[in-house]
Amino acid sequence: MRAGIVGGGIIGLSVAAELLRRGADVTVYDPAPDGTGGAWHVAAGMLAPGGESVFEFPQLERLLAASAELWPAFAADLGEVGYDTAGTLGLALTADDVAEMSREWRHQKLAPLTGSQVREYEPALSPRIRAGVHAPTELQVDPRRVIRALRATLDGRVREAAVLDLSEVDADVVVVAAGCGTAALTGLPIRPVKGQVLRLRGEPGLLRHVIDGAADGRHVYLVPRADGEIVVGATQEERTDRQPTAGGVHDLLRAALDLVPGLADHELAEVTVGHRPGTPDNAPILGTLRDNVVVAAGHHRNGILLAPITARLIADLVLTGETDPLIDDFTPGRFGCA
Amino acid sequence: MRAGIVGGGIIGLSVAAELLRRGADVTVYDPAPDGTGGAWHVAAGMLAPGGESVFEFPQLERLLAASAELWPAFAADLGEVGYDTAGTLGLALTADDVAEMSREWRHQKLAPLTGSQVREYEPALSPRIRAGVHAPTELQVDPRRVIRALRATLDGRVREAAVLDLSEVDADVVVVAAGCGTAALTGLPIRPVKGQVLRLRGEPGLLRHVIDGAADGRHVYLVPRADGEIVVGATQEERTDRQPTAGGVHDLLRAALDLVPGLADHELAEVTVGHRPGTPDNAPILGTLRDNVVVAAGHHRNGILLAPITARLIADLVLTGETDPLIDDFTPGRFGCA
Numbered sequence: 048m049r050a051g052i053v054g055g056g057i058i059g060l061s062v063a064a065e066l067l068r069r070g071a072d073v074t075v076y077d078p079a080p081d082g083t084g085g086a087w088h089v090a091a092g093m094l095a096p097g098g099e100s101v102f103e104f105p106q107l108e109r110l111l112a113a114s115a116e117l118w119p120a121f122a123a124d125l126g127e128v129g130y131d132t133a134g135t136l137g138l139a140l141t142a143d144d145v146a147e148m149s150r151e152w153r154h155q156k157l158a159p160l161t162g163s164q165v166r167e168y169e170p171a172l173s174p175r176i177r178a179g180v181h182a183p184t185e186l187q188v189d190p191r192r193v194i195r196a197l198r199a200t201l202d203g204r205v206r207e208a209a210v211l212d213l214s215e216v217d218a219d220v221v222v223v224a225a226g227c228g229t230a231a232l233t234g235l236p237i238r239p240v241k242g243q244v245l246r247l248r249g250e251p252g253l254l255r256h257v258i259d260g261a262a263d264g265r266h267v268y269l270v271p272r273a274d275g276e277i278v279v280g281a282t283q284e285e286r287t288d289r290q291p292t293a294g295g296v297h298d299l300l301r302a303a304l305d306l307v308p309g310l311a312d313h314e315l316a317e318v319t320v321g322h323r324p325g326t327p328d329n330a331p332i333l334g335t336l337r338d339n340v341v342v343a344a345g346h347h348r349n350g351i352l353l354a355p356i357t358a359r360l361i362a363d364l365v366l367t368g369e370t371d372p373l374i375d376d377f378t379p380g381r382f383g384c385a
Numbered sequence: 386m387r388a389g390i391v392g393g394g395i396i397g398l399s400v401a402a403e404l405l406r407r408g409a410d411v412t413v414y415d416p417a418p419d420g421t422g423g424a425w426h427v428a429a430g431m432l433a434p435g436g437e438s439v440f441e442f443p444q445l446e447r448l449l450a451a452s453a454e455l456w457p458a459f460a461a462d463l464g465e466v467g468y469d470t471a472g473t474l475g476l477a478l479t480a481d482d483v484a485e486m487s488r489e490w491r492h493q494k495l496a497p498l499t500g501s502q503v504r505e506y507e508p509a510l511s512p513r514i515r516a517g518v519h520a521p522t523e524l525q526v527d528p529r530r531v532i533r534a535l536r537a538t539l540d541g542r543v544r545e546a547a548v549l550d551l552s553e554v555d556a557d558v559v560v561v562a563a564g565c566g567t568a569a570l571t572g573l574p575i576r577p578v579k580g581q582v583l584r585l586r587g588e589p590g591l592l593r594h595v596i597d598g599a600a601d602g603r604h605v606y607l608v609p610r611a612d613g614e615i616v617v618g619a620t621q622e623e624r625t626d627r628q629p630t631a632g633g634v635h636d637l638l639r640a641a642l643d644l645v646p647g648l649a650d651h652e653l654a655e656v657t658v659g660h661r662p663g664t665p666d667n668a669p670i671l672g673t674l675r676d677n678v679v680v681a682a683g684h685h686r687n688g689i690l691l692a693p694i695t696a697r698l699i700a701d702l703v704l705t706g707e708t709d710p711l712i713d714d715f716t717p718g719r720f721g722c723a
Contacts (some may be wrong), residue, residue, distance in 0.1 A: 166568025247631050293585050293638050294649025315656060357609035 048072065050365055053210045053232065057190060057354045058343050059136040059224035060197035060205075065358035067201065069366060074095040075201060075218065078209035083113060086226060086350060087190040089244045089321030093280040094118055094352045095135065097155040107330045111349060113373060114356035115184065121355040122188060124261065125196035129189030129272060131326035136168055136366040137180040138260030140305055145178045148261050152180045171253050171309050181264060187257050187270050190351050213340060220365050221342045226324040228289075230370040233330055236331040236382050237345045239322035241288070242281040243295040246317035247303075247310060251275035253368030260306050267302035279303045283323075291318045323347045327382055336368065341365055342379050386410065388703055391548045391570065394423040395528060395692045396681050397562035398535035398543075403696035405539065407704060413539060416547035422689060424564060425528040426610065427582045427659030429608040429616040431595060432456055432524040432690045433473065435493040444714040445668045451711060453522065459693040460526060463534035467527030467610060472502055475518040476510070476598030482642035483516045486599050490518045509591050509647050516600075525595050525608050551678060558703050560679045562660040567682035573670055574720050575683045577660030579626070580619040581633040583641075584655035589613035589651055591647060598644050605640035613712060615651065617641045621661075629656045640678030662687045665720055671698060672708065672716040679703055680717050697714050 048071045052063045055077030063073045076082075096111040122130035137152055139145040151157065157180035165179035166172050198205060212234055213221050223229050230237040251274060260270040270278040282295045296318060303310055326332060326345040331353060336342045343361045346353050360371050386409045390401045392591040393415030401411045416422075424691040460468035475490055477483040490497065495518035504510050505516035527625045536543060551559050551570055568575040599605075608616040624632050634656060641648055664683040666668055669691060674680045681699045684691050698709050 140433070245631075290652040290654075292649065293583075293642065293651045293653050296653050297635065297638035297642055300631050301639065304631065304635055311630065311635070313631045314628040314630075315538070315631050315634050318653060 048220070048366065049078065049218045050074075050220050050222060051216040052222045052224055053213070053216065054225035054228065054344075055080045055205050055222065056224065056226055057087040057194060057197070057350055058226070058346060058357055059222070060194065060201060062222055062224055062343055063204065064197050064200045064359045065218040065362040066365060067204070070304060071360055071366065073201070073204055074316065076208045076210045077205060078207070080198070080205045080207055084195060085320035086321045086323055087194050089242060089319045090190045090351055091244060091268060091280045092188045092190045092193075092351050093135070093258070093259070093268060093270060094188060094351065097182060097185060100221070101249040102329060104328065109379070110356060110373060111352055113170040114353045117355035117359065118186070118352075125193060125200075127193040128196050128298040129187070131187050133256050134177055134181060134183040135164055135257040135259050136257060137186035138165060138172070138176050138306055140173070140176055140260065141307050142177060143264065144261035147153070155182065157182055168253055169256055169258075171307050173308055175372050176306065185257060185259070188351065189272060191350070193354075207243035220339050220341060222343055222365065223336070224343045224360060226344060227322050228334075229286070229324065229342065233336055233342060233379070235342065235345070235379055236327055237324045237332070238285070239287050240325040240347065241284040241286040242319065242321050242323060243291050244300065244319050245296065245299055245315060246319070247277045247279060247313040247315035248316040249275050249277070249310070253277070253309060254307065258306060260302070263301040264304035265298050267299060267306070269307065271301055277310070287322070289320045291320055300316070323350070331357070331373040331377055333357065336379045337366065386704065387556045388412075388558050388560060388564055389414065389554035390560045391551070391554060392561065392563035392566065392682075393418045393531060393543050394562065395425045395535070395563055395688055396564070396695055397560070398532065398539060399692040399696035400560055400562055400681055401540045401542065402535050404702040404703060405542070408701055409704065410621045411539070411542055412556065413543040414546045415543060416542045416545070418536070418545055422465070423532075424659045424661055425532050427608060427657045428528045428583065428689055429581060429618045430467070430528045430689050431473070431540065431597070431606060431608060432526060432527045433597070434690065440593060442666065442668060448694060448711060448715070452583050452691045455693035456524070456526070456690075457699065462508050463531060463538075465682060466530040466534050467525070469525050469677060471594050472519060472521040472679060473523035473595040473597050474506055475520060476503060476514050476596060476644055477516050478511070478514055478598065478600040480515060482599035482708070492518065495520055506598070507592055507594055507646050510557040511644055511646055514644065523597070526689065527610060531689070532694075558667060558677050558679060560681055560703065561674070562681045564682060565660050567662065567680065571674055571680060571717070573680065575662045575670070576664055577625050578663040578685065579624040580659050581637065582618040582656070582659065583634065583637055583653060585615045585617060585648060585651040586650035586654040587613050587615070587648070592616070593643065596622045596644060598640070599672070599695070600640040600643035603624050603636050603640035605637060605644070607641060607645065614654070615622060615648070625660070627658045629658055630667055651676060651712055661688070668685070669715055671695065671712040673702065674717045
């Protein structure tokens with residue numbers, strides 16, 4: 048079985064690595080495999096099966112939960128990729144923020160904490176914070192390290208090449224995992240959703256938990272790495288440009304400083320822009336597009352979390368031709384345009 | 386007369402160009418003449434003889450005013466360097482800001498304007514602005530273009546070399562114009578004053594005047610170039626590091642957006658850090674240090690504005706040995722440590 052994977056982001060590489068592990072002959076095509084154009088390069092790496100889910104879409108919640116269960120073994124196979132189990136603190140600064148966040152917290156059945164209780168978890172938090180929750184199953188990983196580890200696994204099987212037409216790919220099965228680029232290759236309705244993300248740097252230890260908070264109506268997350276880097280994200284904009292903006296960067300910094308005032312002296316080390324591949328229902332597209340063409344794309348905000356389950360389900364489909372019931376609701380055909 | 390100028394920033398190059406014009410044989414030494422380490426690379430280029438002056442130091446005000454008078458001819462000699470005469474709007478957002486800014490405005494004898502009156506000058510200003518002034522003699526120039534033009538004038542006379550000891554310089558007279566680096570070369574008390582500066586980019590025409598405002602206690606200036614770039618500055622920090630910080634960038638963006646909300650969609654194109662060369666009284670050091678060694682350094686926030694007068698006075702001193710009364714109060718000896 049020769050499999051051609053179009054796209055060397057976290058989905059394409061995870062699928063390729065799984066196919067390789069099961070004995071397939073894989074080749075990954077990416078226009079800039081060592082480049083920084085991918086959403087993974089910008090992504091903070093929150094593994095949030097609850098917080099990032101769509102309430103109205105229980106099948107997606109099941110998929111997210113199933114992938115979260117695979118992460119410990121997936122990370123262990125890859126080695127040191129920053130998989131961290133300290134968990135997440137949900138935070139609300141003002142009374143309005145409490146009202147906004149409580150809906151999500153109730154849905155996740157998390158016990159409410161007072162401001163002083165959340166400061167017991169993280170002493171650096173602002174005394175102005177009204178309320179919060181501790182979500183022990185919302186974790187993080189470092190996507191840049193994941194990609195490096197996956198590339199090492201695929202040693203020599205990632206080819207620098209832009210695929211403009213799927214018929215160019217010489218393989219028994221083609222897997223399209225090209226993120227936003229999947230639209231042009233397949234006609235599927237995948238659109239870029241711009242996200243601006245900052246990386247701050249300071250002494251390690253200021254924060255241990257992922258922070259997922261609302262501050263004066265601004266939603267922000269802070270993902271602290273062991274080396275002192277803190278990823279601050281993210282805007283969600285229906286725009287295709289790659290420019291950080293004064294307003295976007297301001298809003299992220301404002302919310303971060305409102306929640307953790309001690310970040311003021313941290314270095315602003317990176318300002319990056321990426322595009323999540325969004326779909327009409329913002330759930331991924333997983334399944335057979337036509338004979339010998341399989342799609343694994345459109346993961347929107349959940350690409351990092353969904354990588355292990357996507358790899359497993361797509362490898363099953365490619366190697367056996369059978370569709371797991373878990374992906375029945377995510378077929379390319381559901382938008383009536385495939 | 387062979388003159389060796391140590392330092393290829395705006396002061397060193399201006400002095401060198403003036404000496405060259407008057408027939409001297411000049412060589413400029415700079416460790417990175419095409420580099421971006423200089424304060425000029427970060428500076429916005431406000432030419433503000435009033436707004437930036439020190440009330441308690443009338444001799445400095447006279448020096449600033451004398452240099453402002455030289456700028457039209459200095460700029461004309463250099464060619465197209467962004468010398469712009471639209472003037473400056475001083476702005477105050479809140480009642481507290483009005484109290485703060487009024488002191489400076491009264492000192493400059495500027496007629497107060499209401500919020501709606503300043504919006505007649507600049508329709509993009511926030512309707513929340515309480516008061517302002519129009520300062521028609523506070524202008525701007527683009528320091529990066531000035532440096533390019535000065536380098537062209539000095540064609541071939543700028544040598545890439547780090548001077549570690551003044552005795553290395555083979556010349557009849559050495560002019561030390563090394564900014565913060567002057568301290569190590571001379572023992573003079575010049576310290577780096579960190580400034581963080583942003584460059585935004587958008588459609589030209591949003592702003593025509595320089596903005597010099599206070600917004601909720603945050604002081605900010607916005608310097609709009611004809612090509613759509615808007616320079617936003619600047620923090621003033623007694624620090625030596627070169628890192629932009631979350632707090633510094635936030636405060637600049639916050640104040641800029643408070644005054645001009647329409648900047649939110651502008652690209653955040655550059656985040657830079659520079660160091661003004663400060664002195665104990667934050668006035669420049671101009672004059673003879675010892676036989677055949679002249680100093681022109683420590684211009685703090687006024688290096689761009691003071692370049693033409695510094696060039697003229699230092700050239701006079703180097704070529705005639707005579708000291709103009711204008712620089713009597715700025716001698717290296719005034720700190721008792723030369």
